């Protein structure tokens with residue numbers, strides 16, 4: 259017996275079986291029940307969310323021997339033939355491969371004749387936005403005044419590319435991306451009905467990777483069944499999807515959050531060298547950070563975790579707490595575009611990892627600025643020295659580097675003060691640089707954020723009091739706080 263792919267064997271045969279498209283289904287059901295359905299529909303939405311499935315259901319609904327009805331019988335000749343794609347009165351065309359005007363002319367020929375057996379000749383055009391301009395023009399003539407026995411259903415993943423003249427002649431229905439939880443539950447139902455094993459966290463990982471597309475989720479599940487001989491677990495998902503396991507991402511976050519930059523980068527490079535896709539690794543680390551946040555709030559928010567996984571993650575969640583983890587997650591998410599659009603994604607991922615690894619230093623600095631205990635410099639006294647408090651921190655095996663400033667002037671002043679130098683000479687140089695800049699571009703002088711007033715002020719303060727320590731916000735790079743030496747300690 260040949261294996262039938264799950265997307266096919268589990269294709270919904272009734273409107274009620276459709277996943278996550280309540281609004282579209284409700285609209286169609288009402289129209290069918292009241293006999294007020296239109297002659298041209300346009301279904302738009304992500305791939306694999308049920309557009310062509312609904313188109314076929316609609317064909318059944320109008321042609322069923324019991325119909326037109328919102329609940330086609332499923333057993334009459336029309337219903338059965340439409341379901342298996344052999345009905346002569348239901349025509350499907352994929353505009354992605356039939357883009358030309360000749361293809362549309364073939365459809366025009368079909369429109370001239372009455373249906374062979376059924377009430378309606380249903381013409382389903384998938385990916386309709388792919389038609390050429392001349393094909394659209396030819397189509398327009400046909401849908402302007404369709405014969406009463408014709409029902410058009412257009413489907414598209416890119417509605418914005420469908421001409422307004424076509425859109426305005428169709429009833430439009432939006433298909434939504436299907437929620438992860440709905441997909442996960444469907445996968446679990448299928449596994450139990452088909453009698454193969456699928457762990458809850460594997461189902462969740464597949465549903466997450468499918469990105470709202472039921473069809474994608476089902477074809478992933480097909481692959482995994484074949485790969486595992488019907489025992490789909492987390493490890494298999496990690497291998498087939500190219501997704502790092504929860505243990506890998508947890509370990510990375512654990513190391514980076516502890517400030518062990520070098521160790522973290524080493525592990526990261528190891529994964530990348532083994533062929534791990536950088537953006538997937540980035541995404542999954544974000545997912546794990548979110549899971550940690552959820553765990554601090556309410557473990558019920560992450561129902562797919564196994565007991566062993568909870569035991570692994572809980573101590574990390576407790577160490578950092580909701581506030582810090584939420585900020586780490588926020589910091590991580592800031593790199594989304596960077597990782598997506600970088601020409602070198604691995605580098606972008608490393609930048610995100612390095613910034614995450616600065617958290618111990620940030621926390622220490624914040625505690626100190628709040629008047630808490632002075633950061634313990636490795637083998638030195640407290641903030642009375644001219645070293646920056648961050649560099650002196652001894653919590654992590656790799657202390658944070660001097661802060662990188664977004665503003666060159668601020669950066670220089672911070673560096674000077676950190677070194678205990680007199681800022682005068684460098685300051686002159688800074689002015690020189692500034693005037694060069696002004697000569698080149700007068701407009702920029704008006705709008706340029708530099709020299710930041712804060713940096714100038716800080717230099718002034720530093721000149722007046724050599725004991726001043728500048729604290730910089732490490733993450734953004736800009737100077738956010740100044741505390742005179744000795745205060746609060």
Ligand SMILES: [Zn+2]
Pocket residue numbers: 321322323324330331332333334335336337338
């Ligand atoms: Zn029927």
